[in-house]
Amino acid sequence: VIEKGKPEWSKITTCAYCGVGCAFKVEMKGDEVVRMVPYKDGKSNHGHSCVKGRFAWGYTNHKERILKPMIREKITDPWREVSWEEAIAHTASEFKRIQAKYGPRSVGGLTSSRCTDEETFLVQKLVRAGFGNNNVDTCARVCHSPTGYGLGTTFGTSAGTQDFDSVEQTDVMLVIGANPSDAHPVFASRMKQRLREGARLIVIDPRRTHLVQSPHIKADYHLPTLPGTNVAILTALAHVIVTEGLVNEEFVRERCDWETFQDWAAFVAEERNSPEAMAVATGVPAQSIRGAARLYATGGNAAIYYGLGVTEHSQGSTSVMAIANLAMATGNIGRPGVGVNPLRGQNNVQGSCDMGSFPHEFSGYRHVSNDEVRRLFEIDWNTPLEKEPGLRITNMLDAALDGSFMGLYVQGEDIMQSDPDTKHVAAGLSAMECVVMQDLFLNETANYAHVFLPGSTFLEKDGTFINAERRIQLVRKVMEPKNGMADWEITMALSNALGYPMHYDHPSEIMDEIARLTPTFTGVSFARLEELGSIQWPCNEKTPTGTPVMHVDTFVRGKGNFVVTEYLATDERVGPRYPLLLTTGRILSQYNVGAQTRRTDNVVWHAEDVLEIHPHDAEERGIRDGMWVKLASRSGETTLRVLVTDNVAPGVVYTTFHHPDTQANVVTTDYSDWATNCPEYKCTAVQVTPSNGP
Numbered sequence: 001v002i003e004k005g006k007p008e009w010s011k012i013t014t015c016a017y018c019g020v021g022c023a024f025k026v027e028m029k030g031d032e033v034v035r036m037v038p039y040k041d042g043k044s045n046h047g048h049s050c051v052k053g054r055f056a057w058g059y060t061n062h063k064e065r066i067l068k069p070m071i072r073e074k075i076t077d078p079w080r081e082v083s084w085e086e087a088i089a090h091t092a093s094e095f096k097r098i099q100a101k102y103g104p105r106s107v108g109g110l111t112s113s114r115c116t117d118e119e120t121f122l123v124q125k126l127v128r129a130g131f132g133n134n135n136v137d138t139c140a141r142v143c144h145s146p147t148g149y150g151l152g153t154t155f156g157t158s159a160g161t162q163d164f165d166s167v168e169q170t171d172v173m174l175v176i177g178a179n180p181s182d183a184h185p186v187f188a189s190r191m192k193q194r195l196r197e198g199a200r201l202i203v204i205d206p207r208r209t210h211l212v213q214s215p216h217i218k219a220d221y222h223l224p225t226l227p228g229t230n231v232a233i234l235t236a237l238a239h240v241i242v243t244e245g246l247v248n249e250e251f252v253r254e255r256c257d258w259e260t261f262q263d264w265a266a267f268v269a270e271e272r273n274s275p276e277a278m279a280v281a282t283g284v285p286a287q288s289i290r291g292a293a294r295l296y297a298t299g300g301n302a303a304i305y306y307g308l309g310v311t312e313h314s315q316g317s318t319s320v321m322a323i324a325n326l327a328m329a330t331g332n333i334g335r336p337g338v339g340v341n342p343l344r345g346q347n348n349v350q351g352s353c354d355m356g357s358f359p360h361e362f363s364g365y366r367h368v369s370n371d372e373v374r375r376l377f378e379i380d381w382n383t384p385l386e387k388e389p390g391l392r393i394t395n396m397l398d399a400a401l402d403g404s405f406m407g408l409y410v411q412g413e414d415i416m417q418s419d420p421d422t423k424h425v426a427a428g429l430s431a432m433e434c435v436v437m438q439d440l441f442l443n444e445t446a447n448y449a450h451v452f453l454p455g456s457t458f459l460e461k462d463g464t465f466i467n468a469e470r471r472i473q474l475v476r477k478v479m480e481p482k483n484g485m486a487d488w489e490i491t492m493a494l495s496n497a498l499g500y501p502m503h504y505d506h507p508s509e510i511m512d513e514i515a516r517l518t519p520t521f522t523g524v525s526f527a528r529l530e531e532l533g534s535i536q537w538p539c540n541e542k543t544p545t546g547t548p549v550m551h552v553d554t555f556v557r558g559k560g561n562f563v564v565t566e567y568l569a570t571d572e573r574v575g576p577r578y579p580l581l582l583t584t585g586r587i588l589s590q591y592n593v594g595a596q597t598r599r600t601d602n603v604v605w606h607a608e609d610v611l612e613i614h615p616h617d618a619e620e621r622g623i624r625d626g627m628w629v630k631l632a633s634r635s636g637e638t639t640l641r642v643l644v645t646d647n648v649a650p651g652v653v654y655t656t657f658h659h660p661d662t663q664a665n666v667v668t669t670d671y672s673d674w675a676t677n678c679p680e681y682k683c684t685a686v687q688v689t690p691s692n693g694p
């Protein structure tokens, strides 16, 4: 832990790691950070923090940080440092050349969920107004895009329904496909506090997560589903609720579409959806499913919390809709203590989605084909806009291989590490003529880049992040960007060089534009955020200070919409060659692909990626604790150490994906969610065999 003397001044800012959005006081001496102190008045953390936000900020000064722009003609050439002027002019001329040769849709951009709202808004504006197409996507594609689809279809908007404080009024927590103790630690502490006070707990997860193992709390039910069977178990829970008369009919009649409810109720009541029938697919005893369903429906205020274990499946969107169905059927929506709460992973993944980072939506989740909405943007941006949705990231890579997509501007993402089917990503990037990587470090994707634009850290910029409870919070600059430009300034310079003028003197002006064009952000401004501390969208004339709990009197779409959610087994099947199912997750001390946490002197421990395997499966293969093993799938193979543990069930193995040496994503499948293309990271058929090491 490095803390450098007595602070001279401080500012309040927002953590740049996870979607909890903890507020910190950054204590400074001159232009050096002395320490990060969890802010006692932080609305989402109330003075608490985890090890990452508190200590893992040293990457700002890491020796591997790139501070000068670089270009090269071919990806096999060495990098050449250039001035900002040359880098921007070169990039603009390359994109213009590509569009002249291959057409206006041959280029696109990816926004970053680590950057501010203002910065992601500018990238999607650059793509739509500067490039003149809708080829923009975001890393939410690979995490919570099914949340957008599923909650949009059932409730009418793509966001968590509650504020974090709501957990204090929860009587029953149903946690599915989420490990908040590692991934959302500060909120997990609040959940545990409420559980110690007597709230009941249902955990649906292939692993015995901390919530299940903790000696201080007791899970009433742990349903260890086989990976890929969430829809089966959620439909079985619904079967019990419908067939045992546990539906809140008054709520459903008043608040939901009765016709879609009846269709859904008739479907889930079918015998093939009973816990007994689904026990085979899920591996969970019927009695446990029945008990959990009764507890959720009758235990008082019941809230569902879910994570990527729900969304990163071929039926990710279906699972989200199955969750929404459960909440509507039992009336557990629209008041404190209940609701459907996606635990968003990255600090600003909610914001990057809200800002219009998907190829089919403007900010505020409005479809690009909506003439009225498009006209609004065309007038404000003074340029005609495309009506057709653009390409998703996977389609951009496919189009590159077809020779029709040749230029990609990547804002702060490492798609070589974070996206599935690494070989496909590498092939797509290799086929492009100009890949522009904007990041802090030379990441794996930069190996395929022709231009590297150094990015800035959250300590070096003003802006806003939006956390998992829709809370917009200020990020405040405590030092000048070491690279010379904040990310929003880079995008602005690139747009100007391309010939589409952008002029902002400060990110607050970008937020003014967002508020002007986005009904759910009406009245949001930096001044208002300074005054109130934070604002939870939707914010408008009726709710000028924001909305802690959504869908109180009516759903955003009017009546709640039930959707029939038929369980379909994934095409990723185990067999004699690949007999185990791999699922993946995170650990507390590392963050995603580790670009920041691996490059900070302040993190108190560094853990490697290990493979968890059940003692029975280990013994069968002659594998002992700590040995090296080869993990192989139909997609690829990697080598890592093994941890023999009964945290995973027989037939299931688990690892994390924090280290580039391990690259767990080389083994994951290329199947994806049917509605959104979110990759099926959480379910891959694999074989594990002893190895001599990498």
Ligand code: SF4
Binding pocket: 015, 016, 017, 018, 019, 020, 021, 022, 045, 049, 050, 051, 052, 053, 054, 184, 185, 186, 187
């Ligand atoms: Fe940062 Fe999340 Fe930890 Fe809070 S819980 S300090 S937001 S990483």
